[in-house]
Structures are given as C-alpha cells and as structure tokens.
Amino acid sequence: MGVKSQTTLPNVANSFLGANDTGISHFPSFLGLKMHIRCYANVTSANQKGPIALFDSGLPFFSTAWVSVIPSVLENMPAWNISKACFMDRYGMGWSDASPFPITTQDYAMRLRGSLQVAGLTGKYVLVGWSWGSIFVQTYSLAYPKDVVGILTVDGTDSQWGFIHANQQAVIGLTNVFSGYMNMNSMGTLEALSETGAVPLGHGWFNSGSAYFPDCAVKATQDIFLTNKNLRASIQEYNIMVLSSAMLNFTYTLKGDTLKDLPYVNLFASHDQDWINRQTYMASLSSNSMTLPVVPANHFVPFVNPDAIVSALAALSNKIKTNPAKIWGRGLF
Template identity: 25%
Template sequence: MSSFQTRPPEPTHGFDTLRRTALKAGALAVSLLASGLAGQATAQSAANQNPAAQSAAGPGGYVRPAAPGRLVEVAADRRLHIFCKGETVGPAVIFEAGLSQFTANSGLAAAQDAIAGFARVCTYDRAGMGWSDPAPEGWTYPDRVRDLHALLRAAGLDGPYVLVGHSLGGLLIRAYAQAYPEQVVGLVLVDATSERNLPEFEAARDSTVSQIDAALAVSQPGVPVIGMPAGTSAEVHMAFTPEVLRGVKAEFEALALFDAATLPPGAPGILGEMPLIVIRRGRTMSPPGEADLNHQQGQEDLAALSSNSVLIVAENSGHMVPLDEPPVVADAVRRVLTALNSPDRRL
C-alpha cells in the first residue's frame, strides 16, 4: 500500500451557512445533519447554477422537483431512480451514497460531473430515498445490495463496474463486490464506514428514529417538516419531506440488522489484487481525538483489504470529501481506470 497527499480543495458551497440555519430549526435538523443529511448543501449549489431546477412553493405548499434521471423497474411494484452521465467506453463507475443521502443531496454531483468527462458514471437512490419507491417492510442492507444489482441489469449497465462508496456506502459496495465478484473490477472508498465506525451509527439510531417519528406524526404529505431559508432549492427541501424521512428511518432501522453476519469480510487481503483506493478525510480535532484516531485506523484497515491499494489523505476535507474536494474523488477514479488498462493492473 502506498500513500500521497492531495491537491488544494475546491471551494465549498455555502454549507456552513445552510447548516447554521438548519440547526436553528430544532433538534430534528441537528440529528439529521449529524447523521449524514449535511450533504444537502450540494443541492443548493446545483440549484444556484441552474435556476430552472428550483420549484417555488405555491398556495398548496412545496412542489417536488422532477427527477434528474430515470425511474427503472426493479420489481413488479417498485422502481429505483438512476442518473447517469458520460460515455459508455470502459467500465461504468457507480456511486453508492452515504446513509440518508440521495442523488440531489449526496455531495457527489461535482465529482460525477468531473468523471463524466472520461467515463460513464451513475448515481442512484436506494429504496425509499430521493425519487425511488419506498422499501418493503424490514428491508435490510443485503436487500439493498440486491436492489442495486437488479437496477444495473434493468438499466442496461452490464458491467464491469468501478464502485465508489462514500461513508456507509463503502460497506455496501464491499458487500456488492463480495456478492457479485465477477462484475466488480475496482473500488474507491471515500471516507468510508469501517467496522470500527458502526457503534457510532448504532448510538445515533434510536434517537434519530424517535425524532423522525415525532416529525412524521404531525407532518403533511409532500410538505417539509422544517423551515429553510428563502431561496433554498426544492431539492434541499425534499430531504425533509415525510416521504424521504420515512426512507431515512428505514435506513436507520436496517442498522439493527447490520450485524457481523451481514457484513462483508474484513480480513487483510480479502480483495486480492483488485485496485482499491481509500480516501480519508484530513480535517480532525487538534490534536486528533479518540474518535479521529479510531477512524484513521479504520481507514488503514480498509486499505489493507487489497494488496493493490493506495491510501489518500484529503487534507482539506471533512467527512464530505466529495463536497469539499471533488477533484480528489475524480482523480482516484481516473487512477483506478488507468490501472485497469495497464498490463499488471497496479495502481
């Protein structure tokens, strides 16, 4: 395993301002932001660049924006939303977003745009998230892995794939590589969840579900449960509609079943010589706290899964690396694709 440092960051997109405003909205916003919905800032940036994407609320309230991609049937009564860009030459690049995130608020938009210049790259919404239909009752994370497999087949994306997983999405793409090894030729783990991080998700689960339940009890269909600043895009509002919050709740509830029996193997070298790039956030407490050190060790554990790996420290990024430094993610994908075209496939 080798390592190197990253380039200076791209500008952030007003996340701190949006976060401070959302924090004032109450305990629900605090919990959701802490658990991953902070990526909504990217949707605000995209809407600022594309005013046509904004939907003004009329007398009836909020209007959900149109899906940017297409809805693909994965079962007789269910569809998932997928959004692809770029050419079809070579392996397709498939993003797996973090817990509670979807295409419009995942923080992946800028990285997807950069990758689209040299590869076919797709983001999608897991069941119950974004524009995808709700998950069946008791839907587990292995079920979500099977959903992705069905989606890619139904969408005509036959593989092979380079999978990119941010946060909890890292566990999901590892599980996908385990379930469908013949389809996966490379992985990029972006400040991904390791087994060391799971207690943090467990600790947040019950309180978050309780707060979502309280909000849903007084919610109206299609109406965001908290207020946001004037001019906030419809995609950001969408993250706080009861329909999406039910999807968030389902993802948290699935964590209760995310035990050792459902995790992909974490043994060193389990991925053989598959090209693997691990990107770790560089921003920590000063000096790094216990949680920071635990996370850093988890990232080193992830890099050890393959004998053909690189660990990158995104020095100017927090957890939302794709939002803080999208070129780092795009460069990692390009490096994996370049390795796949080399005789020895070494990074």
C-alpha cells in the same frame, strides 16, 4: 407550506446540472419496486465498452449528493475508460420507490444488480461509495466479484461500525430526530425550521448558495427532503446500519473473505486515530489498494472538496489500467 407528498417530487430532468444536462434517468422495476438510476454517457467514440461507474451516497443523501463531481466525471470519462457514470437512489430516497420494509445493504445489493439488468446497464462496474455508501461498495463486491473491476471509498463506513456502542446509540438518537422531523413536516413547520439553518447538512438539508451545486440541484434536494417518504426511508436505513455492517463483518472475519487484489483507492479524512485505524484496516483488505488523505479533514467531501474525489477516481483508473486484478473475480474464492 404543509407536507409535500410523493406525487410532488421535482422533475428529475431539471434537478441535476440544469440547462443542457445530458443525463438520462432509468426507473427499472425489480421485485415490485422501481429504483431511480441517473446515468451520464461517455459521448466520445472511445471506451464504449468500458466499465460503468456506479456512485452510491452517504446516509441520508441520494443521487444529487454527487452533482459536484458530475461535470469533472463527464470530462474525464474517456481518459478513465468509463462508458457511463450512474448515480443511484436507494429505496425511498430521491426518486426511487419507497419500500414498505427496511432493506439491508445485502438485500439492496441483490436488488440493485437485478435493477441494472432490467435497465440494460450491464457489464463491469467501478463502484464508488461515500460514507454509508461504502458499505454497499464492499457488500456488492463480495457478492458479485466477477462484476467489479475497482472500488473507491470516500471517508467510508467500515464493517466494524456497528459494533461501536456510540454508533448504536447514534442510530437510536437519529431515529428519534427524524421521527420528530416527520411530525413537524406533517404540521407544516419543518420547512421553516430548515430554512433557518437549524437542520444540519448531516441530516440531508442542502443549504442554498453552495459553491459546488447549482440552484436547481439544491432546490430539488430540499423539496425531496421535505417529504415524509424521504424522512421515513432515512429512519428505515438508520435501523439497518448496525445489522448490515455486522453482516459484512461476518463475511470478512468468519467466512474469511477479503477483497483479494481488487484495485482499491481509500480516500479518507483523519478524524481521529480510531477512524484512521479502521480506514487502514479497510484498505488492507485488498493487496492492491492505496490510501489518499482528504485535506483539510472533513467528512462531507462531495460538498467541500469534490476535487479530491476526482483525483481519487483518476488514481483508481490508473490502478485498474496498470495493475488490474489477477485473482479477484476469477472464481478463486
């Protein structure tokens, strides 16, 4: 077995939908790092100038986490007025370059915007973030409001996350766990452990036989998980979570910025009352928001209930069409 190196990453073209996959991978270089962005185009003649939907995953996942919704997104792009749907890998994750240093979400948003411009993926954006990816959705929207026409958060992390003691302790614990994974991987024992089911989905290991993920996507994700490049990037991200959420909270509370009337759909699972309260607060940041429940409640929505994400995207598309922002993005900040 042994440790897999960055040079043995699976072929990206064969790692998503399998045969007849129409996606195109972009590798724009910006500020010395290449980012992988996998895009699927609306193949109809309609909506060619519509916004681009950008999907960012939870931690420690990357672009393949969204494979379960890609077929439905392809089917509904014309009706949703989307010209492209693009799925990003944050640095060190998936097929993106590793960074020599941790990159905060605020820095990542700036780098993503530059990478999108290098790749020619410019225009208006609909931002979709699951879990930790929701911090990106909010950060990017506040940094570049004229670029964004709507957002969807999927059981998303909120700006108050970093102030919760249990979360601060979880970061320390996960850092230790992933450091252990790296040591095991270097000794060639992590793969066997993962295949026994001892590494949970929440740590990024895809189990075989998923109802919503083709075998090629599962295999590619497993192969990438079993690289110290990916494991090291996970540690880097765990160590910027508290800072990044605190910086977002600073923007909301001390600077007084909100999401104004940006079309916003908040899809969330009812874990406990505190989580519900924080999701309600997130939704309240826009006067043009709606909340949708995930039933049954489960944080791993792309894996267990991708239809809920598709329904939320349809609701967001309708909101953008029938009640677009009038204040948001007009320079009135």
